[in-house]
Amino acid sequence: MFAFIIRRTIQAILVMLIISLIGFSIKHQFGDPVRDLLGVSVSEAEREALRKKLGLRDPFFTQYFRFLKNAVKGDLGFSFFYKKPALEVILKKTPATIELVFASSLIIILGSVPIGIFAAIRPQHWLTKVFMGLSLIGVSIPVFLTAIMLIYIFAVTLHWLPSYGRGDLLDLGFWQTGLLTLDGLSHLIMPATALSSIMLPLFIRLIRSEMMEVLQAEYIKFAWAKGLKRIRIWFVHAFKNTLLPVITVGGVQLGIMIAFTILTETVFQWPGLGFLFLEAVQRADTTLLVAYLIVVGAFFVITNTVVDIIYVFINPMVRITGKA
């Protein structure tokens, strides 16, 4: 078990190295930091001198290792626009995105698990048919459209919910949270719903089809032959087996959801990473873009590693290979 975690962690570090290499190559190829720093009225000789001084004439890998050394120390470069270290800018925006993703995940889990199970054990029920129909529609509508429709209905027409921003925040020192104030929560509802609008139906359908397959298995038939209660067969015997593929997909989807935040955050003016990323693209702030890439990449890798480790706890078969 311990060996498995170590091995998985080494893999994660390798992936991070590759991400940083790609990120650095982008920075290396696009844009000219000297021009960004000096403007137009400086002579070519002075430019060349600054390039040498900044180490921009060194070989690619010398520069990459310098970048890596700084990155390990937490220095991902300087954002031209914010005039602050890129990491600091990103970390300041991270709580907003994490809270949004967290709220969406909560909606997805609390919605898809009961509905998916219900749809699997009562495939002929009229409610199942309604859920399945709705989920098909949900998967097909793009996130930005859902977001705009939500704003139109609940903010513009009904005036129930605020349409943009995070509302009142509570400062915990290291973290500004909107989860603890009523105003913050009301600002969170629509963006979180919009963000979950693709994944929720997807997971309902995934859980349903996995569970229906498991319910056909011999060991479920054997469980019926044991005279067990239905609840036990559904939740202990069938659902635990359903979870295995769902968790695997879930880990990857969590990462994809962070990518989706770019759309959602833009529509709702949510001051998080996605919004920051779009601004950075418009301003050609390459340092910030690369820092974003690395932070989101790290987030991706960490969630996937954690998911793999959770998976091992649920699936005894992986546990043994981990031991060996």
Place this chain on the structure above:
Amino acid sequence: MLLDVKNLEVTFALRSGPVQAIRNISFSLDRGERLGLVGESGAGKSVAGFSILNLISQPGFISGGEIFFEGKNLIKMSEKELNTIRGDRISMIFQDPMMTLNPVLTLGTQMTEIVRTHHKLSKKEARSLAIETLRQVHIPTPEKRIDQYPHELSGGMRQRVVIACALISKPALIIADEPTTALDVTIQAEIMDLLLELCESENMGLILITHDLSVVAQMTDRIAVMYAGKIVEIGKTQQVIRESQHPYTQGLLKALPQKRFIGKRLNQIDGSMPSLLSMPTGCSFHPRCPILDDRCRAERPSLQDCRLEGHQAACFKVEGK
């Protein structure tokens, strides 16, 4: 009498219309008696076995008949009442031990949940009972095994655990659906011996569903031969094997490898079992029968008494009393 199945009919509601998989079969079993249900695949023997506990998968259902177990009609029972019988008074053993045990639950969980569902037992009591039962099916170091998962055991070991699951609540009847078909030949005999030993020591009834006549000959008191959803011959094991009356049973017996014919081709019954969707007229076996006449094509034979008591065969050519 432990079990009395009367005029059982099972129908599958297919899209193309209803199809009868079991056509009016009757058999009974005394306490501690062992009955073999024999036939080719598709004869309906597994469906018959599963219908006793009403566990036929969709779209199949029991469309007629009665099943009396310890005096109570199982068909009239609600699902809840039936659940008190399942796994407690009647338990089942399935064909493939690789598929029968849940891969994510320990052996202990899968065994104790049976007794804890049916009886008021503490976790500790159930656990020691499970260990005891594992010892009964000759699993070495059961105290350790009980916390393991199915994939840590070999196929033969897993089938022993499945048998232990069937045994743990001391049922009056075990229905074993091809319990050794998925196992190695060397392990088959071990498992069968174990099953026989346990049935005798616990005085349990056994319905052994198999296509293997040689297994049934050693294991059972009586045999029922099934063909196309009907019982075509039933009687004491020795009677059916020594004085088989139905040409189908005779064909099955001839198909077994025999010492006398070493080096020769095995006999086979020509043709194959008719599809349930297109049953032949008259006797359903007549297209494959070596001794048929015009009556067999037109009329359907019912079970008739043979020379010895309790021996019946559904054939017009039976040598009666």
